Amino acid sequence: MTDSKGSGAGSRATAGSKRQRLMTATAQVVHRQGVERTTIADIARAADVPVGNVYYYFKTKDELVAAALTEHARQLSTLTDRLDALPDPRDRLKGLVAAWVGQRDVAARYGCPTGTLAVELDKRAEGGLDVEAGKVIRLLLDWVERQFGALGLPDPAGLALTLVGAYQGMSLLSNALRDPGVMTSQGDRLLAWLDSLDAASAVSHPG
Amino acid sequence: MTDSKGSGAGSRATAGSKRQRLMTATAQVVHRQGVERTTIADIARAADVPVGNVYYYFKTKDELVAAALTEHARQLSTLTDRLDALPDPRDRLKGLVAAWVGQRDVAARYGCPTGTLAVELDKRAEGGLDVEAGKVIRLLLDWVERQFGALGLPDPAGLALTLVGAYQGMSLLSNALRDPGVMTSQGDRLLAWLDSLDAASAVSHPG
DNA sequence: GTCTATAAGGGGATAGAC
DNA sequence: GTCTATCCCCTTATAGAC
Structure with a gap:
Protein backbone atom coordinates (compact mmCIF):
# COMPACT_ATOMS: atom_id res chain seq x y z
CA MET A 1 0.00 0.00 0.00
CA THR A 2 1.36 3.32 1.07
CA ASP A 3 4.71 1.77 1.75
CA SER A 4 8.00 3.55 2.04
CA LYS A 5 9.76 2.84 -1.17
CA GLY A 6 9.57 1.19 -4.54
CA SER A 7 6.06 2.18 -5.51
CA GLY A 8 5.69 4.97 -8.04
CA ALA A 9 8.43 6.74 -9.92
CA GLY A 10 6.76 10.13 -9.68
CA SER A 11 5.86 10.22 -5.99
CA ARG A 12 9.39 9.79 -4.69
CA ALA A 13 10.12 8.59 -1.18
CA THR A 14 8.48 11.55 0.55
CA ALA A 15 5.28 9.61 1.19
CA GLY A 16 7.00 6.86 3.15
CA SER A 17 9.19 9.35 4.90
CA LYS A 18 6.21 11.35 6.05
CA ARG A 19 4.46 8.23 7.25
CA GLN A 20 7.53 7.21 9.21
CA ARG A 21 7.88 10.69 10.65
CA LEU A 22 4.28 10.55 11.81
CA MET A 23 4.90 7.19 13.50
CA THR A 24 7.92 8.28 15.49
CA ALA A 25 6.35 11.65 16.30
CA THR A 26 3.23 9.92 17.61
CA ALA A 27 5.30 7.61 19.80
CA GLN A 28 7.22 10.54 21.28
CA VAL A 29 4.37 12.97 21.80
CA VAL A 30 2.01 10.34 23.18
CA HIS A 31 4.68 9.25 25.63
CA ARG A 32 4.97 12.78 26.93
CA GLN A 33 1.36 13.96 26.84
CA GLY A 34 -0.64 10.76 26.93
CA VAL A 35 -3.10 9.58 24.29
CA GLU A 36 -6.09 11.62 25.36
CA ARG A 37 -4.30 14.92 25.67
CA THR A 38 -2.49 14.55 22.38
CA THR A 39 -4.31 16.12 19.44
CA ILE A 40 -3.81 15.35 15.78
CA ALA A 41 -2.49 18.89 15.50
CA ASP A 42 0.19 18.15 18.11
CA ILE A 43 1.39 15.14 16.15
CA ALA A 44 1.31 16.97 12.84
CA ARG A 45 3.40 19.79 14.27
CA ALA A 46 5.95 17.42 15.80
CA ALA A 47 6.25 15.51 12.51
CA ASP A 48 6.33 18.73 10.49
CA VAL A 49 3.36 17.59 8.41
CA PRO A 50 0.35 19.79 7.60
CA VAL A 51 -2.55 19.02 9.91
CA GLY A 52 -5.08 18.02 7.31
CA ASN A 53 -2.60 15.79 5.56
CA VAL A 54 -2.33 13.41 8.48
CA TYR A 55 -5.56 11.71 7.48
CA TYR A 56 -4.07 10.75 4.16
CA TYR A 57 -1.68 8.40 5.98
CA PHE A 58 -3.80 7.36 8.95
CA LYS A 59 -7.57 7.24 8.76
CA THR A 60 -8.19 7.60 12.50
CA LYS A 61 -6.42 8.60 15.66
CA ASP A 62 -6.53 4.99 16.78
CA GLU A 63 -4.46 4.00 13.76
CA LEU A 64 -1.85 6.52 14.83
CA VAL A 65 -1.77 5.06 18.33
CA ALA A 66 -1.45 1.56 16.89
CA ALA A 67 1.48 2.84 14.84
CA MET B 1 -16.78 24.88 54.52
CA THR B 2 -19.17 22.47 52.95
CA ASP B 3 -18.17 19.86 55.45
CA SER B 4 -20.05 16.73 56.27
CA LYS B 5 -21.64 17.47 59.62
CA GLY B 6 -22.12 20.04 62.32
CA SER B 7 -22.75 23.09 60.18
CA GLY B 8 -26.31 24.29 59.84
CA ALA B 9 -29.37 22.91 61.59
CA GLY B 10 -31.64 23.32 58.61
CA SER B 11 -29.47 21.77 55.89
CA ARG B 12 -29.27 18.32 57.45
CA ALA B 13 -26.62 15.80 56.55
CA THR B 14 -27.67 15.39 52.92
CA ALA B 15 -25.04 17.84 51.75
CA GLY B 16 -22.20 15.89 53.32
CA SER B 17 -23.67 12.64 52.15
CA LYS B 18 -23.86 13.81 48.57
CA ARG B 19 -20.37 15.16 48.73
CA GLN B 20 -19.11 11.85 50.06
CA ARG B 21 -21.04 9.94 47.42
CA LEU B 22 -19.43 12.09 44.75
CA MET B 23 -15.98 11.38 46.18
CA THR B 24 -16.31 7.61 46.22
CA ALA B 25 -18.07 7.60 42.86
CA THR B 26 -15.25 9.63 41.33
CA ALA B 27 -12.64 7.26 42.73
CA GLN B 28 -14.45 4.23 41.31
CA VAL B 29 -15.38 5.59 37.90
CA VAL B 30 -11.99 7.20 37.32
CA HIS B 31 -10.31 3.91 38.21
CA ARG B 32 -12.33 2.14 35.55
CA GLN B 33 -12.47 4.72 32.78
CA GLY B 34 -9.50 6.93 33.46
CA VAL B 35 -9.58 10.65 34.16
CA GLU B 36 -9.83 11.91 30.59
CA ARG B 37 -12.61 9.60 29.52
CA THR B 38 -14.68 10.23 32.62
CA THR B 39 -17.22 13.02 32.25
CA ILE B 40 -18.94 14.93 35.01
CA ALA B 41 -22.13 13.28 33.81
CA ASP B 42 -20.61 9.82 34.39
CA ILE B 43 -19.73 10.72 37.95
CA ALA B 44 -23.10 12.32 38.63
CA ARG B 45 -24.89 9.22 37.42
CA ALA B 46 -22.73 6.88 39.48
CA ALA B 47 -23.27 9.01 42.58
CA ASP B 48 -26.98 9.42 41.83
CA VAL B 49 -26.66 13.20 41.92
CA PRO B 50 -28.17 15.50 39.27
CA VAL B 51 -25.55 16.57 36.75
CA GLY B 52 -25.80 20.30 37.26
CA ASN B 53 -25.66 19.88 41.03
CA VAL B 54 -22.13 18.52 40.99
CA TYR B 55 -20.70 22.01 40.65
CA TYR B 56 -22.28 23.01 43.93
CA TYR B 57 -19.90 20.63 45.71
CA PHE B 58 -16.85 20.74 43.46
CA LYS B 59 -16.01 23.81 41.42
CA THR B 60 -13.91 22.02 38.79
CA LYS B 61 -13.19 18.56 37.51
CA ASP B 62 -9.71 18.81 38.98
CA GLU B 63 -11.23 19.21 42.43
CA LEU B 64 -13.11 15.98 41.90
CA VAL B 65 -9.93 14.19 40.89
CA ALA B 66 -8.15 15.58 43.95
CA ALA B 67 -11.03 14.23 46.03
C1' DG C 1 -29.88 24.01 48.45
C1' DT C 2 -31.48 21.82 44.04
C1' DC C 3 -31.89 21.45 39.22
C1' DT C 4 -32.37 22.90 33.97
C1' DA C 5 -30.98 25.12 30.00
C1' DT C 6 -27.47 26.73 27.59
C1' DA C 7 -23.23 29.16 26.57
C1' DA C 8 -18.42 28.56 25.11
C1' DG C 9 -14.65 26.04 23.45
C1' DG C 10 -12.17 22.25 21.58
C1' DG C 11 -11.12 18.27 18.84
C1' DG C 12 -11.87 14.44 15.39
C1' DA C 13 -12.98 13.78 11.00
C1' DT C 14 -14.56 15.03 6.08
C1' DA C 15 -15.24 17.56 1.54
C1' DG C 16 -13.23 19.07 -1.93
C1' DA C 17 -9.98 22.74 -4.07
C1' DC C 18 -5.30 22.67 -5.79
C1' DG D 1 -0.51 13.57 -3.34
C1' DT D 2 -1.13 17.94 -0.66
C1' DC D 3 -3.57 21.21 1.94
C1' DT D 4 -7.68 24.37 3.68
C1' DA D 5 -12.01 25.18 5.43
C1' DT D 6 -15.45 23.51 7.93
C1' DC D 7 -18.95 20.45 10.02
C1' DC D 8 -20.50 18.33 14.11
C1' DC D 9 -20.38 16.37 18.40
C1' DC D 10 -18.99 16.26 23.07
C1' DT D 11 -17.67 18.30 27.44
C1' DT D 12 -16.86 21.73 30.90
C1' DA D 13 -18.78 25.23 33.19
C1' DT D 14 -22.24 28.98 34.19
C1' DA D 15 -26.69 31.63 34.63
C1' DG D 16 -30.48 31.69 36.73
C1' DA D 17 -35.32 29.53 37.68
C1' DC D 18 -37.36 26.91 41.45
Whole structure:
Protein backbone atom coordinates (compact mmCIF):
# COMPACT_ATOMS: atom_id res chain seq x y z
CA MET A 1 0.00 0.00 0.00
CA THR A 2 1.36 3.32 1.07
CA ASP A 3 4.71 1.77 1.75
CA SER A 4 8.00 3.55 2.04
CA LYS A 5 9.76 2.84 -1.17
CA GLY A 6 9.57 1.19 -4.54
CA SER A 7 6.06 2.18 -5.51
CA GLY A 8 5.69 4.97 -8.04
CA ALA A 9 8.43 6.74 -9.92
CA GLY A 10 6.76 10.13 -9.68
CA SER A 11 5.86 10.22 -5.99
CA ARG A 12 9.39 9.79 -4.69
CA ALA A 13 10.12 8.59 -1.18
CA THR A 14 8.48 11.55 0.55
CA ALA A 15 5.28 9.61 1.19
CA GLY A 16 7.00 6.86 3.15
CA SER A 17 9.19 9.35 4.90
CA LYS A 18 6.21 11.35 6.05
CA ARG A 19 4.46 8.23 7.25
CA GLN A 20 7.53 7.21 9.21
CA ARG A 21 7.88 10.69 10.65
CA LEU A 22 4.28 10.55 11.81
CA MET A 23 4.90 7.19 13.50
CA THR A 24 7.92 8.28 15.49
CA ALA A 25 6.35 11.65 16.30
CA THR A 26 3.23 9.92 17.61
CA ALA A 27 5.30 7.61 19.80
CA GLN A 28 7.22 10.54 21.28
CA VAL A 29 4.37 12.97 21.80
CA VAL A 30 2.01 10.34 23.18
CA HIS A 31 4.68 9.25 25.63
CA ARG A 32 4.97 12.78 26.93
CA GLN A 33 1.36 13.96 26.84
CA GLY A 34 -0.64 10.76 26.93
CA VAL A 35 -3.10 9.58 24.29
CA GLU A 36 -6.09 11.62 25.36
CA ARG A 37 -4.30 14.92 25.67
CA THR A 38 -2.49 14.55 22.38
CA THR A 39 -4.31 16.12 19.44
CA ILE A 40 -3.81 15.35 15.78
CA ALA A 41 -2.49 18.89 15.50
CA ASP A 42 0.19 18.15 18.11
CA ILE A 43 1.39 15.14 16.15
CA ALA A 44 1.31 16.97 12.84
CA ARG A 45 3.40 19.79 14.27
CA ALA A 46 5.95 17.42 15.80
CA ALA A 47 6.25 15.51 12.51
CA ASP A 48 6.33 18.73 10.49
CA VAL A 49 3.36 17.59 8.41
CA PRO A 50 0.35 19.79 7.60
CA VAL A 51 -2.55 19.02 9.91
CA GLY A 52 -5.08 18.02 7.31
CA ASN A 53 -2.60 15.79 5.56
CA VAL A 54 -2.33 13.41 8.48
CA TYR A 55 -5.56 11.71 7.48
CA TYR A 56 -4.07 10.75 4.16
CA TYR A 57 -1.68 8.40 5.98
CA PHE A 58 -3.80 7.36 8.95
CA LYS A 59 -7.57 7.24 8.76
CA THR A 60 -8.19 7.60 12.50
CA LYS A 61 -6.42 8.60 15.66
CA ASP A 62 -6.53 4.99 16.78
CA GLU A 63 -4.46 4.00 13.76
CA LEU A 64 -1.85 6.52 14.83
CA VAL A 65 -1.77 5.06 18.33
CA ALA A 66 -1.45 1.56 16.89
CA ALA A 67 1.48 2.84 14.84
CA ALA A 68 3.09 4.13 18.03
CA LEU A 69 2.83 0.64 19.51
CA THR A 70 4.49 -0.81 16.42
CA GLU A 71 7.23 1.75 16.80
CA HIS A 72 7.82 0.69 20.40
CA ALA A 73 7.98 -2.94 19.34
CA ARG A 74 10.53 -2.01 16.70
CA GLN A 75 12.73 -0.17 19.18
CA LEU A 76 12.47 -3.12 21.57
CA SER A 77 13.66 -5.61 18.97
CA THR A 78 16.54 -3.30 18.08
CA LEU A 79 17.64 -3.53 21.71
CA THR A 80 17.22 -7.28 22.09
CA ASP A 81 18.98 -7.90 18.77
CA ARG A 82 21.96 -6.02 20.09
CA LEU A 83 21.89 -7.93 23.39
CA ASP A 84 21.58 -11.26 21.59
CA ALA A 85 25.11 -10.70 20.34
CA LEU A 86 26.39 -11.29 23.88
CA PRO A 87 27.34 -14.93 24.52
CA ASP A 88 26.11 -15.21 28.12
CA PRO A 89 22.34 -14.98 28.75
CA ARG A 90 23.03 -13.50 32.17
CA ASP A 91 25.02 -10.70 30.57
CA ARG A 92 22.15 -10.10 28.18
CA LEU A 93 19.77 -9.62 31.09
CA LYS A 94 22.24 -7.38 32.88
CA GLY A 95 22.61 -5.40 29.68
CA LEU A 96 18.85 -5.00 29.58
CA VAL A 97 18.82 -3.63 33.12
CA ALA A 98 21.68 -1.30 32.22
CA ALA A 99 19.66 -0.01 29.26
CA TRP A 100 16.71 0.68 31.56
CA VAL A 101 18.88 2.59 34.01
CA GLY A 102 20.41 4.49 31.12
CA GLN A 103 16.95 5.84 30.39
CA ARG A 104 16.43 6.95 33.99
CA ASP A 105 15.83 10.62 33.24
CA VAL A 106 13.16 9.85 30.67
CA ALA A 107 11.58 7.33 33.04
CA ALA A 108 11.53 9.83 35.91
CA ARG A 109 9.83 12.41 33.74
CA TYR A 110 7.44 10.34 31.61
CA GLY A 111 7.60 6.73 32.76
CA CYS A 112 8.14 3.64 30.61
CA PRO A 113 6.85 4.40 27.10
CA THR A 114 5.16 1.04 26.64
CA GLY A 115 3.97 0.67 30.23
CA THR A 116 2.30 4.05 30.52
CA LEU A 117 0.71 3.56 27.11
CA ALA A 118 -0.64 0.18 28.19
CA VAL A 119 -2.16 1.77 31.30
CA GLU A 120 -3.87 4.42 29.26
CA LEU A 121 -5.12 2.11 26.52
CA ASP A 122 -6.64 -0.17 29.12
CA LYS A 123 -9.10 2.61 29.95
CA ARG A 124 -10.19 2.85 26.31
CA ALA A 125 -13.06 0.48 25.89
CA GLU A 126 -13.25 0.46 22.09
CA GLY A 127 -10.81 -0.52 19.41
CA GLY A 128 -9.04 -3.35 21.19
CA LEU A 129 -5.83 -1.36 21.37
CA ASP A 130 -5.39 -2.49 24.97
CA VAL A 131 -4.81 -6.03 23.72
CA GLU A 132 -2.19 -4.76 21.28
CA ALA A 133 -0.31 -3.07 24.12
CA GLY A 134 -0.30 -6.38 25.97
CA LYS A 135 1.26 -8.06 22.94
CA VAL A 136 4.19 -5.63 22.90
CA ILE A 137 4.83 -6.30 26.56
CA ARG A 138 4.60 -10.01 25.81
CA LEU A 139 7.44 -9.65 23.31
CA LEU A 140 9.69 -8.43 26.11
CA LEU A 141 8.48 -11.05 28.57
CA ASP A 142 9.12 -13.85 26.09
CA TRP A 143 12.62 -12.67 25.30
CA VAL A 144 13.48 -12.40 29.00
CA GLU A 145 11.97 -15.82 29.66
CA ARG A 146 14.21 -17.35 26.98
CA GLN A 147 17.28 -15.94 28.72
CA PHE A 148 16.28 -17.36 32.09
CA GLY A 149 15.53 -20.67 30.39
CA ALA A 150 18.97 -20.70 28.77
CA LEU A 151 20.46 -20.25 32.23
CA GLY A 152 18.73 -23.44 33.31
CA LEU A 153 16.73 -21.70 36.03
CA PRO A 154 13.43 -23.12 37.24
CA ASP A 155 10.20 -21.29 36.32
CA PRO A 156 11.69 -18.94 33.72
CA ALA A 157 8.24 -17.48 33.00
CA GLY A 158 7.80 -16.49 36.63
CA LEU A 159 11.28 -14.98 36.74
CA ALA A 160 10.52 -13.00 33.58
CA LEU A 161 7.38 -11.56 35.17
CA THR A 162 9.43 -10.63 38.21
CA LEU A 163 12.17 -8.87 36.23
CA VAL A 164 9.87 -7.01 33.84
CA GLY A 165 7.48 -6.27 36.68
CA ALA A 166 10.33 -4.79 38.70
CA TYR A 167 11.16 -2.56 35.73
CA GLN A 168 7.59 -1.37 35.32
CA GLY A 169 7.29 -0.80 39.05
CA MET A 170 10.48 1.19 39.42
CA SER A 171 9.62 3.25 36.35
CA LEU A 172 6.23 4.09 37.78
CA LEU A 173 7.63 5.02 41.19
CA SER A 174 10.49 6.97 39.68
CA ASN A 175 7.95 8.85 37.60
CA ALA A 176 5.44 9.44 40.41
CA LEU A 177 8.19 10.68 42.73
CA ARG A 178 10.02 12.47 39.92
CA ASP A 179 13.25 10.87 41.09
CA PRO A 180 15.71 9.25 38.64
CA GLY A 181 17.62 7.91 41.66
CA VAL A 182 14.93 5.26 42.06
CA MET A 183 16.00 3.80 38.72
CA THR A 184 19.66 3.74 39.74
CA SER A 185 19.25 2.21 43.18
CA GLN A 186 16.66 -0.34 42.16
CA GLY A 187 18.68 -1.15 39.05
CA ASP A 188 21.65 -1.98 41.27
CA ARG A 189 19.48 -4.32 43.28
CA LEU A 190 18.31 -6.05 40.12
CA LEU A 191 21.88 -6.54 38.91
CA ALA A 192 22.89 -8.06 42.24
CA TRP A 193 19.84 -10.29 42.13
CA LEU A 194 20.69 -11.52 38.64
CA ASP A 195 24.21 -12.31 39.81
CA SER A 196 22.90 -14.23 42.79
CA LEU A 197 20.60 -16.48 40.79
CA ASP A 198 21.92 -20.00 40.67
CA ALA A 199 20.61 -22.95 38.70
CA ALA A 200 21.20 -25.17 41.73
CA SER A 201 19.40 -23.27 44.50
CA ALA A 202 15.94 -22.03 43.70
CA VAL A 203 15.60 -18.50 45.01
CA SER A 204 11.92 -17.90 45.04
CA HIS A 205 11.23 -14.26 44.64
CA PRO A 206 11.74 -10.95 43.07
CA GLY A 207 14.86 -10.09 44.52
CA MET B 1 -16.78 24.88 54.52
CA THR B 2 -19.17 22.47 52.95
CA ASP B 3 -18.17 19.86 55.45
CA SER B 4 -20.05 16.73 56.27
CA LYS B 5 -21.64 17.47 59.62
CA GLY B 6 -22.12 20.04 62.32
CA SER B 7 -22.75 23.09 60.18
CA GLY B 8 -26.31 24.29 59.84
CA ALA B 9 -29.37 22.91 61.59
CA GLY B 10 -31.64 23.32 58.61
CA SER B 11 -29.47 21.77 55.89
CA ARG B 12 -29.27 18.32 57.45
CA ALA B 13 -26.62 15.80 56.55
CA THR B 14 -27.67 15.39 52.92
CA ALA B 15 -25.04 17.84 51.75
CA GLY B 16 -22.20 15.89 53.32
CA SER B 17 -23.67 12.64 52.15
CA LYS B 18 -23.86 13.81 48.57
CA ARG B 19 -20.37 15.16 48.73
CA GLN B 20 -19.11 11.85 50.06
CA ARG B 21 -21.04 9.94 47.42
CA LEU B 22 -19.43 12.09 44.75
CA MET B 23 -15.98 11.38 46.18
CA THR B 24 -16.31 7.61 46.22
CA ALA B 25 -18.07 7.60 42.86
CA THR B 26 -15.25 9.63 41.33
CA ALA B 27 -12.64 7.26 42.73
CA GLN B 28 -14.45 4.23 41.31
CA VAL B 29 -15.38 5.59 37.90
CA VAL B 30 -11.99 7.20 37.32
CA HIS B 31 -10.31 3.91 38.21
CA ARG B 32 -12.33 2.14 35.55
CA GLN B 33 -12.47 4.72 32.78
CA GLY B 34 -9.50 6.93 33.46
CA VAL B 35 -9.58 10.65 34.16
CA GLU B 36 -9.83 11.91 30.59
CA ARG B 37 -12.61 9.60 29.52
CA THR B 38 -14.68 10.23 32.62
CA THR B 39 -17.22 13.02 32.25
CA ILE B 40 -18.94 14.93 35.01
CA ALA B 41 -22.13 13.28 33.81
CA ASP B 42 -20.61 9.82 34.39
CA ILE B 43 -19.73 10.72 37.95
CA ALA B 44 -23.10 12.32 38.63
CA ARG B 45 -24.89 9.22 37.42
CA ALA B 46 -22.73 6.88 39.48
CA ALA B 47 -23.27 9.01 42.58
CA ASP B 48 -26.98 9.42 41.83
CA VAL B 49 -26.66 13.20 41.92
CA PRO B 50 -28.17 15.50 39.27
CA VAL B 51 -25.55 16.57 36.75
CA GLY B 52 -25.80 20.30 37.26
CA ASN B 53 -25.66 19.88 41.03
CA VAL B 54 -22.13 18.52 40.99
CA TYR B 55 -20.70 22.01 40.65
CA TYR B 56 -22.28 23.01 43.93
CA TYR B 57 -19.90 20.63 45.71
CA PHE B 58 -16.85 20.74 43.46
CA LYS B 59 -16.01 23.81 41.42
CA THR B 60 -13.91 22.02 38.79
CA LYS B 61 -13.19 18.56 37.51
CA ASP B 62 -9.71 18.81 38.98
CA GLU B 63 -11.23 19.21 42.43
CA LEU B 64 -13.11 15.98 41.90
CA VAL B 65 -9.93 14.19 40.89
CA ALA B 66 -8.15 15.58 43.95
CA ALA B 67 -11.03 14.23 46.03
CA ALA B 68 -10.50 10.81 44.46
CA LEU B 69 -6.87 10.92 45.57
CA THR B 70 -7.96 11.79 49.10
CA GLU B 71 -10.35 8.86 48.98
CA HIS B 72 -7.50 6.51 47.99
CA ALA B 73 -5.37 7.85 50.84
CA ARG B 74 -8.24 7.22 53.23
CA GLN B 75 -8.70 3.63 52.06
CA LEU B 76 -4.96 3.09 52.37
CA SER B 77 -4.84 4.26 55.96
CA THR B 78 -7.82 2.04 56.78
CA LEU B 79 -5.75 -0.90 55.59
CA THR B 80 -2.53 0.05 57.36
CA ASP B 81 -4.41 0.79 60.58
CA ARG B 82 -5.77 -2.73 60.50
CA LEU B 83 -2.33 -4.19 59.79
CA ASP B 84 -0.77 -2.15 62.57
CA ALA B 85 -2.75 -4.26 65.03
CA LEU B 86 -0.48 -7.21 64.20
CA PRO B 87 2.48 -7.49 66.58
CA ASP B 88 5.11 -8.63 64.05
CA PRO B 89 6.17 -6.14 61.35
CA ARG B 90 6.89 -9.03 59.00
CA ASP B 91 3.32 -10.25 59.39
CA ARG B 92 2.11 -6.74 58.64
CA LEU B 93 4.02 -6.73 55.35
CA LYS B 94 2.76 -10.21 54.50
CA GLY B 95 -0.75 -9.04 55.30
CA LEU B 96 -0.23 -6.16 52.89
CA VAL B 97 0.80 -8.55 50.12
CA ALA B 98 -2.19 -10.75 50.91
CA ALA B 99 -4.47 -7.73 50.58
CA TRP B 100 -2.97 -6.95 47.16
CA VAL B 101 -3.48 -10.52 45.97
CA GLY B 102 -7.02 -10.41 47.32
CA GLN B 103 -7.70 -7.61 44.88
CA ARG B 104 -6.30 -9.59 41.95
CA ASP B 105 -9.44 -9.50 39.83
CA VAL B 106 -9.75 -5.75 40.10
CA ALA B 107 -6.04 -5.37 39.38
CA ALA B 108 -6.25 -7.59 36.30
CA ARG B 109 -9.14 -5.56 34.95
CA TYR B 110 -8.24 -1.99 35.92
CA GLY B 111 -4.79 -2.00 37.54
CA CYS B 112 -3.82 -0.44 40.86
CA PRO B 113 -6.19 2.47 41.57
CA THR B 114 -3.48 4.81 42.81
CA GLY B 115 -0.79 3.68 40.37
CA THR B 116 -2.85 4.05 37.21
CA LEU B 117 -4.12 7.40 38.43
CA ALA B 118 -0.56 8.56 39.06
CA VAL B 119 0.41 7.55 35.52
CA GLU B 120 -2.47 9.47 34.05
CA LEU B 121 -2.01 12.58 36.18
CA ASP B 122 1.64 12.74 35.21
CA LYS B 123 0.54 13.52 31.66
CA ARG B 124 -1.55 16.46 32.88
CA ALA B 125 0.68 19.46 32.82
CA GLU B 126 -1.50 21.87 34.79
CA GLY B 127 -2.89 21.80 38.28
CA GLY B 128 -0.06 20.01 40.01
CA LEU B 129 -2.23 16.97 40.64
CA ASP B 130 0.68 14.74 39.59
CA VAL B 131 2.54 15.81 42.73
CA GLU B 132 -0.49 14.96 44.85
CA ALA B 133 -0.54 11.45 43.41
CA GLY B 134 3.11 11.08 44.36
CA LYS B 135 2.24 12.05 47.94
CA VAL B 136 -0.33 9.27 48.24
CA ILE B 137 2.22 6.73 47.02
CA ARG B 138 4.69 8.21 49.51
CA LEU B 139 2.28 7.41 52.33
CA LEU B 140 2.46 3.74 51.42
CA LEU B 141 6.23 3.81 50.91
CA ASP B 142 6.77 5.41 54.31
CA TRP B 143 4.59 2.89 56.10
CA VAL B 144 6.38 -0.02 54.43
CA GLU B 145 9.74 1.53 55.22
CA ARG B 146 8.81 1.73 58.90
CA GLN B 147 8.05 -2.00 58.92
CA PHE B 148 11.39 -2.90 57.35
CA GLY B 149 13.09 -0.58 59.81
CA ALA B 150 11.37 -2.26 62.74
CA LEU B 151 12.73 -5.59 61.47
CA GLY B 152 16.23 -4.15 61.73
CA LEU B 153 16.98 -4.63 58.05
CA PRO B 154 19.54 -2.46 56.27
CA ASP B 155 18.33 0.16 53.78
CA PRO B 156 14.63 0.03 54.69
CA ALA B 157 13.87 2.80 52.18
CA GLY B 158 15.35 0.75 49.34
CA LEU B 159 13.44 -2.33 50.44
CA ALA B 160 10.23 -0.32 50.54
CA LEU B 161 10.77 0.85 46.96
CA THR B 162 11.38 -2.76 45.96
CA LEU B 163 8.23 -4.08 47.61
CA VAL B 164 5.91 -1.31 46.46
CA GLY B 165 7.56 -1.31 43.05
CA ALA B 166 6.96 -5.04 42.75
CA TYR B 167 3.29 -4.42 43.54
CA GLN B 168 2.96 -1.67 40.95
CA GLY B 169 4.78 -3.80 38.39
CA MET B 170 2.73 -6.93 38.91
CA SER B 171 -0.48 -4.90 38.85
CA LEU B 172 0.50 -3.31 35.56
CA LEU B 173 1.48 -6.62 33.98
CA SER B 174 -1.58 -8.38 35.33
CA ASN B 175 -3.68 -5.60 33.85
CA ALA B 176 -1.90 -5.47 30.48
CA LEU B 177 -2.10 -9.24 30.10
CA ARG B 178 -5.58 -9.40 31.65
CA ASP B 179 -4.39 -12.22 33.87
CA PRO B 180 -5.17 -12.30 37.62
CA GLY B 181 -2.79 -15.27 37.90
CA VAL B 182 0.11 -12.84 37.68
CA MET B 183 -0.97 -11.35 41.00
CA THR B 184 -1.18 -14.77 42.63
CA SER B 185 2.12 -16.16 41.41
CA GLN B 186 4.10 -12.98 41.96
CA GLY B 187 2.42 -12.51 45.34
CA ASP B 188 3.69 -15.95 46.38
CA ARG B 189 7.20 -14.94 45.38
CA LEU B 190 6.92 -11.77 47.45
CA LEU B 191 5.76 -13.70 50.51
CA ALA B 192 8.67 -16.12 50.19
CA TRP B 193 11.04 -13.19 49.78
CA LEU B 194 9.73 -11.51 52.92
CA ASP B 195 10.21 -14.75 54.82
CA SER B 196 13.77 -15.08 53.58
CA LEU B 197 14.85 -11.60 54.64
CA ASP B 198 17.20 -11.77 57.58
CA ALA B 199 18.61 -8.93 59.63
CA ALA B 200 22.00 -10.67 59.63
CA SER B 201 22.57 -11.35 55.93
CA ALA B 202 21.90 -8.48 53.58
CA VAL B 203 20.04 -9.81 50.58
CA SER B 204 20.46 -7.12 48.02
CA HIS B 205 17.57 -7.15 45.68
CA PRO B 206 13.95 -7.28 44.93
CA GLY B 207 13.36 -10.70 45.54
C1' DG C 1 -29.88 24.01 48.45
C1' DT C 2 -31.48 21.82 44.04
C1' DC C 3 -31.89 21.45 39.22
C1' DT C 4 -32.37 22.90 33.97
C1' DA C 5 -30.98 25.12 30.00
C1' DT C 6 -27.47 26.73 27.59
C1' DA C 7 -23.23 29.16 26.57
C1' DA C 8 -18.42 28.56 25.11
C1' DG C 9 -14.65 26.04 23.45
C1' DG C 10 -12.17 22.25 21.58
C1' DG C 11 -11.12 18.27 18.84
C1' DG C 12 -11.87 14.44 15.39
C1' DA C 13 -12.98 13.78 11.00
C1' DT C 14 -14.56 15.03 6.08
C1' DA C 15 -15.24 17.56 1.54
C1' DG C 16 -13.23 19.07 -1.93
C1' DA C 17 -9.98 22.74 -4.07
C1' DC C 18 -5.30 22.67 -5.79
C1' DG D 1 -0.51 13.57 -3.34
C1' DT D 2 -1.13 17.94 -0.66
C1' DC D 3 -3.57 21.21 1.94
C1' DT D 4 -7.68 24.37 3.68
C1' DA D 5 -12.01 25.18 5.43
C1' DT D 6 -15.45 23.51 7.93
C1' DC D 7 -18.95 20.45 10.02
C1' DC D 8 -20.50 18.33 14.11
C1' DC D 9 -20.38 16.37 18.40
C1' DC D 10 -18.99 16.26 23.07
C1' DT D 11 -17.67 18.30 27.44
C1' DT D 12 -16.86 21.73 30.90
C1' DA D 13 -18.78 25.23 33.19
C1' DT D 14 -22.24 28.98 34.19
C1' DA D 15 -26.69 31.63 34.63
C1' DG D 16 -30.48 31.69 36.73
C1' DA D 17 -35.32 29.53 37.68
C1' DC D 18 -37.36 26.91 41.45
